[in-house]
Amino acid sequence: MNTVSQPLSRTKRTMIVSGVLLLAVALVAGVMYGPELYGMVKLGQQVDKLTSENTRLGGPWPRASDACIFCHGFEGNARAQNYPRLAGQPEAYLKKQLKAFAAGERTNATMESMAASMSDREVDGLAAHFAKMTPASNATFHADPASAARGEALVKANNCASCHGQQLEGKDMFPRLAGQGQVYLRDQLARFKSGARRDGTGAMPAVAAALSDQDMEDVAQFIASR
Amino acid sequence: MDEIVRKPDEGADEAVLTRRGFLGMAASVTAAATATVVPKVARAATVSGDDRGVIDVAIIGAGLAGLTAARDLKRAGNESFVVLEARDRVGGRTLNHDLGNGYFSEAGGQWIGPGQTAVADLARELGVGTFPTYWQGKLVMLADGARATIENDGGFAVDPKLRRELEEMAKSVPTAAPWTSPRAAEFDAMSLADWLATKNLSPEDQIGWVLAAQVTTGAAPARLSMLHYLSLINSADCNYRRLEAVQGGAQETRISGGSQILSIKMAEALGDKVRLKSPVLRIENWQNGPAVIHTANGVVKARSVIVALSPSLCHQIVFDPPLPEKRREMQRRWPAYAPMRKTAHVYKKAFWREKGLSGMFVQLKGPVQFAFDNSPEDVSFGVIAAFVNNGVLPSDPKAAEAELSRIYAEALGEEAMHPVAYHERDWGTADRWSLSCTSPIPPGFLTKYGDVLHPSIGRLIWAGTETADIWITTMDGAIRSGHKAALQALQAASTGRA
Numbered sequence: 092m093n094t095v096s097q098p099l100s101r102t103k104r105t106m107i108v109s110g111v112l113l114l115a116v117a118l119v120a121g122v123m124y125g126p127e128l129y130g131m132v133k134l135g136q137q138v139d140k141l142t143s144e145n146t147r148l149g150g151p152w153p154r155a156s157d158a159c160i161f162c163h164g165f166e167g168n169a170r171a172q173n174y175p176r177l178a179g180q181p182e183a184y185l186k187k188q189l190k191a192f193a194a195g196e197r198t199n200a201t202m203e204s205m206a207a208s209m210s211d212r213e214v215d216g217l218a219a220h221f222a223k224m225t226p227a228s229n230a231t232f233h234a235d236p237a238s239a240a241r242g243e244a245l246v247k248a249n250n251c252a253s254c255h256g257q258q259l260e261g262k263d264m265f266p267r268l269a270g271q272g273q274v275y276l277r278d279q280l281a282r283f284k285s286g287a288r289r290d291g292t293g294a295m296p297a298v299a300a301a302l303s304d305q306d307m308e309d310v311a312q313f314i315a316s317r
Numbered sequence: 318m319d320e321i322v323r324k325p326d327e328g329a330d331e332a333v334l335t336r337r338g339f340l341g342m343a344a345s346v347t348a349a350a351t352a353t354v355v356p357k358v359a360r361a362a363t364v365s366g367d368d369r370g371v372i373d374v375a376i377i378g379a380g381l382a383g384l385t386a387a388r389d390l391k392r393a394g395n396e397s398f399v400v401l402e403a404r405d406r407v408g409g410r411t412l413n414h415d416l417g418n419g420y421f422s423e424a425g426g427q428w429i430g431p432g433q434t435a436v437a438d439l440a441r442e443l444g445v446g447t448f449p450t451y452w453q454g455k456l457v458m459l460a461d462g463a464r465a466t467i468e469n470d471g472g473f474a475v476d477p478k479l480r481r482e483l484e485e486m487a488k489s490v491p492t493a494a495p496w497t498s499p500r501a502a503e504f505d506a507m508s509l510a511d512w513l514a515t516k517n518l519s520p521e522d523q524i525g526w527v528l529a530a531q532v533t534t535g536a537a538p539a540r541l542s543m544l545h546y547l548s549l550i551n552s553a554d555c556n557y558r559r560l561e562a563v564q565g566g567a568q569e570t571r572i573s574g575g576s577q578i579l580s581i582k583m584a585e586a587l588g589d590k591v592r593l594k595s596p597v598l599r600i601e602n603w604q605n606g607p608a609v610i611h612t613a614n615g616v617v618k619a620r621s622v623i624v625a626l627s628p629s630l631c632h633q634i635v636f637d638p639p640l641p642e643k644r645r646e647m648q649r650r651w652p653a654y655a656p657m658r659k660t661a662h663v664y665k666k667a668f669w670r671e672k673g674l675s676g677m678f679v680q681l682k683g684p685v686q687f688a689f690d691n692s693p694e695d696v697s698f699g700v701i702a703a704f705v706n707n708g709v710l711p712s713d714p715k716a717a718e719a720e721l722s723r724i725y726a727e728a729l730g731e732e733a734m735h736p737v738a739y740h741e742r743d744w745g746t747a748d749r750w751s752l753s754c755t756s757p758i759p760p761g762f763l764t765k766y767g768d769v770l771h772p773s774i775g776r777l778i779w780a781g782t783e784t785a786d787i788w789i790t791t792m793d794g795a796i797r798s799g800h801k802a803a804l805q806a807l808q809a810a811s812t813g814r815a
Contacts, residue, residue, distance in 0.1 A: 158539050173712045205540070
């Protein structure tokens with residue numbers, strides 16, 4: 092689907108390059124004046140700013156990580172609660188998960204076929220990329236204080252920090268949990284409990300087995316708001 | 318995720334009634350199906366739970382492909398078939414959001430264009446009207462607080478030299494079997510991104526190319542095989558604009574009553590042949606037949622099975638004995654990674670049109686990929702629909718609606734702050750009976766697995782838009798695949814193998 096029209100596509104490209112050309116093209120187009128012209132210039136500046144920012148964070152265009160934006164957000168900071176945040180996840184953990192999806196050991200229709208389509212080099216590159224991104228706080232989540240308080244007690248009782256770190260920031264094979272999407276966290280706990288998601292160490296199934304649905308909701312509420 | 322959020326001042330009763338009306342329709346189909354299926358009356362060549370009954374054809378999937386195949390069988394005089402549908406509705410990857418009073422906005426596939434004659438013919442035969450997509454007026458671009466309006470001719474002007482280069486290459490990629498192209502190995506070794514990377518594009522041109530490919534396939538150019546993308550262009554008569562444009566392209570025309578109406582009308586005419594809420598779990602004895610098809614709602618025995626599903630959905634069915642290794646691996650790896658999330662804001666008026674805006678806009682680095690005017694034909698009210706980045710917009714529908722309203726206000730004006738209704742669907746999380754919208758095929762896939770996509774094995778006939786000879790990934794392709802599958806099934810029935 093395309094939307095940018097012939098005259099404007101040409102116009103746009105040229106305008107953003109230089110002010111002189113910009114005026115010339117505006118005259119040719121014969122439709123630019125006042126606010127429209129200003130909008131074009133401003134937009135061009137923002138496009139350039141975003142382009143250099145994207146290049147700094149993800150390397151030159153086109154970027155392999157662009158394929159992840161739809162669900163995992165820009166720079167791996169998803170804003171929906173039902174998709175996992177990848178920013179700041181340990182590189183080893185990300186690699187392991189992508190390989191598990193590709194092999195069908197971890198199940199998710201989107202991720203299995205996505206990971207299976209990637210070369211080892213792509214997997215390594217993406218894992219390194221997202222590990223470097225700065226995790227943003229989960230600002231779209233608004234915790235229920237009572238639920239989060241119960242969750243905090245459960246997180247302490249289960250000693251989640253022993254693997255996931257004092258700030259639940261993750262390390263090596265253990266994922267970062269702090270600020271993760273609440274629905275995603277709850278679903279993963281449920282999947283560990285049901286056996287739909289496996290964990291070679293056996294730790295997560297054991298933890299999840301003792302949690303009720305309400306417990307899982309509470310734990311997810313607390314962790315998501317970290 | 319098929320949410321309807323009404324404003325408090327809106328007629329809540331009306332919303333409930335219209336929604337009930339829609340569900341009521343589905344329920345009546347179910348009831349009819351149940352009524353005729355449950356009694357174990359062994360009508361000749363009709364199936365029920367009866368072990369003795371073997372029908373000619375079981376069709377899996379009541380989307381455009383499966384229903385077209387069923388309709389063709391019936392038109393050929395063969396009544397010995399049943400359509401098994403997992404959901405409580407028909408239409409597959411087409412789905413209407415009910416806006417009330419007989420108006421709809423599509424949550425799934427919705428456009429047709431020149432050369433898509435199968436869907437145009439079907440609409441005419443069913444008495445379903447069509448009307449032009451509204452694109453007149455300016456396009457808005459938003460980037461981090463900046464806003465620009467841009468002239469728009471309903472098309473897309475990528476660099477004509479590059480476009481011609483693509484079109485030339487597409488001539489050697491037959492859409493029905495891209496892997497047979499003399500340059501298949503070369504094209505399948507690269508992604509569209511790899512090719513674009515060699516073209517030294519300005520940031521603005523990058524946006525255009527990416528947006529085009531993304532809205533068509535649901536994936537980023539890095540995950541699109543050049544071979545696949547060229548086959549899509551080949552499908553469109555080797556004309557890039559015919560694939561990607563509104564005016565003169567595959568987004569030119571809309572369907573009165575919403576695209577799902579095609580499936581609903583076909584299903585109505587098929588009556589109790591369509592069984593809803595019957596997901597197929599397991600297919601036994603598919604090699605020599607009769608195939609034994611286990612559903613969550615009874616067992617069906619059939620001489621032929623039309624599997625009118627995407628390969629990813631085929632992968633969810635257990636085959637006993639297992640499918641050949643290569644077919645199985647193809648299904649497992651089939652790209653299901655385009656689970657689009659599509660939204661609709663309903664407004665009292667299509668206010669943007671009066672301002673000379675088309676309603677189309679793009680946002681860089683935000684939740685909105687592409688928004689457009691999806692108002693009804695009579696424009697008695699306005700609709701802005703959008704493809705959004707699933708994970709970039711809050712998952713809570715109320716928060717999502719409010720955030721989009723603010724973005725729309727920036728793009729189209731303050732009036733956008735006050736929608737009268739909001740609808741959305743995230744196809745990746747709504748249920749497991751679609752998984753993904755159209756199929757973005759990655760590099761290396763078609764040359765390795767393409768040749769097992771079409772050929773029937775044993776009693777299994779494959780259908781679904783992915784198997785079309787022309788216009789793969791579109792509604793038109795689904796219908797074409799249904800016609801072809803019906804011919805194959807009729808041929809099998811006429812040669813009397815059983």
